[in-house]
Amino acid sequence: MSLDLILRVGTKLVLPFILLFALYVQFHGDYGPGGGFQAGVISAGMIILLAITFGLDAAQRVAPKAVVDRMIPLGVLIFAGTGVVGLALGKNFLDYSVFSHDSAHGHELGIFLVELGVLVTVSGTMTALFYAFVERGR
């Protein structure tokens, strides 16, 4: 147990920065490279690193299986729901101009919501896949 001390301490140091980077990639995707998909994979990678170093139970305390499973459909619902709002307010499906009086601001908000949906689904799917494979091997 003492042999992986460096690994454990190193992981503890790195984990918050991985999450911070995922959030940066998510919310800075409008200006720099990145977006929901990349951020989703990076945040799932954080959970996977946590599981590899500290065990599956520690990871599932941070990201419980029930939550991860529900994230998979939730993201698609956020994405599709964003489109349905446009439909309900008398515009086309996925027409974001309904979110604000200024069309460009509405599009900005729409892109934000849609990327959020992608983040939730991708991160949920990747983490759930990892959990499923590891639990099979137990």
Place this chain on the structure above:
Amino acid sequence: MVLLTLLAVVTVAIVRQRSLFGVVILAGIYSFLMASVLIALDAVDVAMTEASVGAGVSTVILLATLHLVKTTELRSVRRQVLPIFVSLVTGAVIVWGTLVLPPFGTADSIIHRHVAPRYLAESIKDTNVPNVVTSVLADYRGYDTLGETTVIFTAGIGVLLLLRGSRRRGRADEEKSPQ
């Protein structure tokens, strides 16, 4: 050129390698090289995806799979003439297809004259988003991205059903057998 040579070397190494653990690690290296190639091509968004998915998550998931199955590739008992023929023909067809493509990086090729100029010119006016990749993915081509998200959703649900469903059946058999 250096990167492409390294890619070829890693590919040959993957084919020659019999230990599946080595194959998974080499595939991770391949993904990182591919990400570097994409950065050299100025496709940073794709490079980021390749590095995080190809080298990160899929390597981990493949290693988790190796935990479940044997880790040495068995020698094939069939003759390998037909597979080699199929791969050579497919490769030749793909190379033949690239001959009619416009030269690499031409600004006035057909795909760059359709909607791309309008996206580049009006992205900021339409959406306030300076990164055109994001505005194309999430706004102009929102339907496609919704489809992609649904694909991830469907694939995830499918794999989860396969892995968890059969496990439950296996457990039910174990519970039945002692009685």
